[in-house]
Amino acid sequence: MQDHFAHIQCGDCPIRHRAVCARCDADELQKLEQIKYYRSFQAGQTIIWSGDRMEFVGSVVTGIASLTQTMEDGRRQMVGLLLPSDFVGRPGRPTAAFDVTATTDVVMCCFRKKPFEEMMSTTPHIAQRLLEMTLDELDAAREWMLLLGRKTAREKIASLISIIARRDAALHLRKKTGALSVDLPLTREEMADYLGLTLETVSRQISALKKDGVISLEGNRHVQIPDMDRLLEEAGDDSDGGMLV
């Protein structure tokens, strides 16, 4: 990925925080150590409610969390998927704008918000780093708007699978050639909420892609991708670069 993803490991934390980048010096890292703590959440547990006062910012260390929005009548839309190393929080904002839910068991590395914000105002490159990350998220959200507004159900499914495959590959630093396989970290219903579909349509389209040989399944969750280019073509994706989920 691009150089702006350069990041280093933060103390004894097993993941690399993208917000705490290689530009941080030893002093800064030590300050971060002092305000950091870990929190665990069980699958299904709500990490943050929309509108809640947030007392921390942080990164996902292990597990998957999702950002969702719900209408009064129960219609739900997932607006973001948080994978390990993804940043959570809104520096400079007192409250959360969306629900954050643990999809699997989740461990988060949190920084107390107040001191983190103080660091931000004295350490200009942290604000710049966060700005870059937020711009990436904004691009991703806008890409997703194209998917939600204009793609067919089949294209939506193909897009989702290829994006998870890409993120997965980036995370595990696997090579991108040959046959890939991915574990879908979401239930059919969660995929539906992400894609603006119903779970039945998701199921049907996955079956259709399987029947047409675009993917093959092993169990319900494990997907093999014999030909990534074919999948991308099904996704209707011209831009196969840069997209974050």
Next chain:
Amino acid sequence: MQDHFAHIQCGDCPIRHRAVCARCDADELQKLEQIKYYRSFQAGQTIIWSGDRMEFVGSVVTGIASLTQTMEDGRRQMVGLLLPSDFVGRPGRPTAAFDVTATTDVVMCCFRKKPFEEMMSTTPHIAQRLLEMTLDELDAAREWMLLLGRKTAREKIASLISIIARRDAALHLRKKTGALSVDLPLTREEMADYLGLTLETVSRQISALKKDGVISLEGNRHVQIPDMDRLLEEAGDDSDGGMLV
């Protein structure tokens, strides 16, 4: 609006740049004056092509511009609407991610990118300001994802009208009580591209809302809103706060 929208006028520029806020001192403003210039665009003209190298950042001064994405087969999705005072550009990024098109005649106040970025790295509050603005845009994009993924055509139209009314009211500092009226700055087709619909559906739903007395029309573009709460109810909107377009 919230205090983070606090902003001051920049030199002789007729609008207030939200990125150049009250925290800027005289020195900083003078630096900005030196790197600023104006550009005009005609309605329909493309301001920036996706992928182009961008040599400036700036704000819309007058007119309306739109951020769009197009698939190879021509399907289009508008991913943002840029009204006067909205910021354009991606500090820290060399290229544009989406097409920017002038919907009406547009005047932009631009800052040369390189010196602007240099100012950013020496003036921490500008990066923080931009981070806050980008977080707002991200929230708006995510709200729009709910609209695109889960709302009906009727709800989409009602949402669009109420959002334009709100932005308009904020811009002109009108009071929000009593009957409102708004000019739709978009053609039916542009609305369709924004809402993930076809222009025929847009037209039909506007007619339906008119028939049901939720809005009334004067010409094609001018909308009166007898009862804003009724419109918000039609929009299925719980959160009537904060949303930017």
Next chain:
DNA sequence: TTGTCGCCTTGACACAAATCAACCCAGCGG
């Protein structure tokens, strides 16, 4: 073993929105 539960699949049918098509109207230039 049997029952239950969560997750998933598949079928039949309904319906909202897309598609295709005709037409209206205002503005404008010749």
Next chain:
DNA sequence: CCGCTGGGTTGATTTGTGTCAAGGCGACAA
């Protein structure tokens, strides 16, 4: 005056997804 063009409306029909309903499968507990 005319015809033309761009934007907008409305109708008829098709179609992609949603909705409702039944059932499969694996995990787990009694």
